[in-house]
Amino acid sequence: MNNIPQQLQQIHQQIKQACHAVGREQSAVKLLAVSKTKPVEDILIAHAAGQVAFGENYVQEGVEKIQYCQQHDVSLEWHFIGPLQSNKTRLVAEYFDWMQTLERAKIADRLNEQRSPYKAPLNVLIQINISQESSKSGIQPSDMLPLAKHIENLPHLRLRGLMAIPEPTNDVAQQEQTFCQMKTLFEQLQQALPNAQIDTLSMGMTDDMQSAIKCGSTMVRIGTAIFGTRDYAK
């Protein structure tokens, strides 16, 4: 059973509706298909249906899929969206196009050193711990500008904006409050770095996509609604 193409179409429809409800163009919100734990066959099906950008959380799993696609001449855009340990930075620098979970200057330095100067710079997003949970990854909002200014001086990285994974809640008002805080931070970042290409606010997943779009998300990261529920036991 496979309905990835229909589910993709449905998501595009939902993005369109959420955009139009607040007067935004559908093209202002990019769809990242989160393929973690899913086989490369699912990625190829989604690609055949027009999807180009994919997100992976685990370095080794992501690199295997990227290598497979490269060997089969399937050119996709790959985003790393999981927590990254410093001993795994080289693979991310070598294989991925985007790194969305940057939270430490030391990791930024390593990625910059390890990114080939012959490749386009690695696009990076700073991950913000917007729900202020001590257990979650991301930096505190007050640490955003110092890290951003540090990244701005690294030639093989290109800072593109912010990313957040808020604490899950079904309370739509709470979702919107958190996402709007992200939007405010994003505008602060744009103002502080007027010469940088700060154009990406990555927020919104299967269960809170509408609120994220309402509050200005430019990239939603959708897994379950495209590929179905994940089985971590495999």
Ligand SMILES: *Cc1c(COP(=O)(O)O)cnc(C)c1O
């Ligand atoms: C798994 C994951 C997603 C996708 O979540 P769904 O609820 O399945 O849409 C998005 N972003 C990150 C960082 C993830 O780890």
